[in-house]
Amino acid sequence: MKNSITTKLLVLISFMFISACGADNVSEREWRALDLNNTVLLTLPHGKVVIELAPQFSPKHVEQFSALVKKSFYDGEKFYRVIDGFVAQAGPKDNSTKDKSVLTLAIEGQFETDKNWVFTPVQTDDLFAKKTGFKQGFAVATDDNDSAWLTHCPGTLAMARGNEANSASSHFYFVIGQAPRYLDKIMTIFGRVVYGMEHIQAIQRTAVVEGEYAVDSRKHTPIVNMKLMADVPINERIIIEVENTESTQFTERLVKRRARKNEFFYQKPPPVLDVCQVPIRSRLVK
Amino acid sequence: MKNSITTKLLVLISFMFISACGADNVSEREWRALDLNNTVLLTLPHGKVVIELAPQFSPKHVEQFSALVKKSFYDGEKFYRVIDGFVAQAGPKDNSTKDKSVLTLAIEGQFETDKNWVFTPVQTDDLFAKKTGFKQGFAVATDDNDSAWLTHCPGTLAMARGNEANSASSHFYFVIGQAPRYLDKIMTIFGRVVYGMEHIQAIQRTAVVEGEYAVDSRKHTPIVNMKLMADVPINERIIIEVENTESTQFTERLVKRRARKNEFFYQKPPPVLDVCQVPIRSRLVK
Secondary structure, three states: OHHHHHHHHHHHHHHHHHHHHHOOOOEOOOEEEOOHHHEEEEEEOOEEEEEEEOOOOOHHHHHHHHHHHHOOOOOOOEEEEEOOOOEEEEEOOOOOHHHHOOOOEOOOOOEEOOOOOOOEEEEEOOOOOOEEEEEOOEEEEEOOOOEEEEOOOOOEEEEOOOOOOOOEOOOEEEEOOOOOHHHOOOOEEEEEEEEOHHHHHOOOOOOOOEOOOOOOHHHOOEOOEEEEHHHOOHHHOOOEEEEOOOEHHHHHHHHHHHHOOOOOOOOOOOOOOOHHHOOOOEEEOO | OHHHHHHHHHHHHHHHHHHHHHOOOOEOOOEEEOOHHHEEEEEEOOEEEEEEEOOOOOHHHHHHHHHHHHOOOOOOOEEEEEOOOOEEEEEOOOOOHHHHOOOOEOOOOOEEOOOOOOOEEEEEOOOOOOEEEEEOOEEEEEOOOOEEEEOOOOOEEEEOOOOOOOOEOOOEEEEOOOOOHHHOOOOEEEEEEEEOHHHHHOOOOOOOOEOOOOOOHHHOOEOOEEEEHHHOOHHHOOOEEEEOOOEHHHHHHHHHHHHOOOOOOOOOOOOOOOHHHOOOOEEEOO
């Protein structure tokens, strides 16, 4: 009995919390169409992947990445650093003319927020931040110090860099394992996989365990091509809608996910959520 | 300056913490050989996977699973429930004669601990538990209430079940995405992948996004066969050693991982560790 009352209270408190924090932000639309000019179709030898870019958070990185995609910069390049449980990284050969031809970017690891900034809250006192949540489909975190940041989750697309903060140019990586949250704020996240993540997971690993033969670089997975979806012939487009994380339906789903009322949960887990363990659904329109 | 002193203090405190909690437990051996009678070789059409079983934590599940492996029970069965970012689950057809032939098991989701129980600590005030750490290579968690449990991380092997606690029999799953820690204690974890996780990640997904054609069940990834490594002909064995999480070298690695002194970290991340984001290394002996 006690458990049941506690659960009800938690659900109620969660609803109040969501109402208080997201009041300006809710919408009745459960699904959101992607902007085809900020959507990338990545073709791998074994499947197609759709990426949503985040110009609202990392405008300069998206601008440069999109320009490179438009001029087929990445076509034929390889995933040369693929570590199971960590990242799949691609780009032109280090220090090649092509590599050096691209300007370095000022890091966009955080963005400013003001008192009017709202997001869909997921968790307070997360291990790596005071608060986590979602903003326009992206996992975000904040310590309430007038800034917030996109947070590394599986499927995150970010720009690689050298040791200096402002040294990213064209090399990028997808997160393929448990969220490396320690990279938050010091790397620029600028997109996320919304379709075909299983093909990212199937990219040939390049790091081997001690004692094993090295992976021949000729086996590294190539990028067949990358195009902005708007530039793909209409009959070859993959049109995706994603869950609208600003919708009331989504906040209700978060409440349910935390409460775990399904009878499968014969004992209830702690009423907490890992923001990277909340899937944001996609659906294929065409 | 302040940051540097803080870092040193944290490293010192971490060492003290480790010394206090793991004093009886340390060893100079950096690597540990696997017991071939508690190691499974899983052959998939696209690669080989090595699994370490955990009879010290889940003896009845390991006993039943090993007996099934020994009689080739799983050979030819398929991964029929594979959800990207979540789990890859296999077993015989639900309610088939073969399925019903296996006894159900009492859950082994937690194990008792006493004041002499030691483990290698990773994090206090983790989101899902008071403490996390490692014990004999397995990620563990505890609330200090005379019990501890194996915790769901990528690569975890656990038994599936129905709604009742004691309904697991032969169906099993591997975690292939962000740690579903909400399943801790209410499922029985009894092993982990120590080699070939990329092949688990490449298993055909069976759940599709809304609007997409269903995956034909004939495409589901089959288990070619599973054998205890001790039963594999010597020249076909894959002999793995794993990092000894009770070693001083491992505790030092944890300290380094938390402090992130490498110059790549031009700003230091929070000095916390997600137990599921600490890779336990393997090496191939033969």
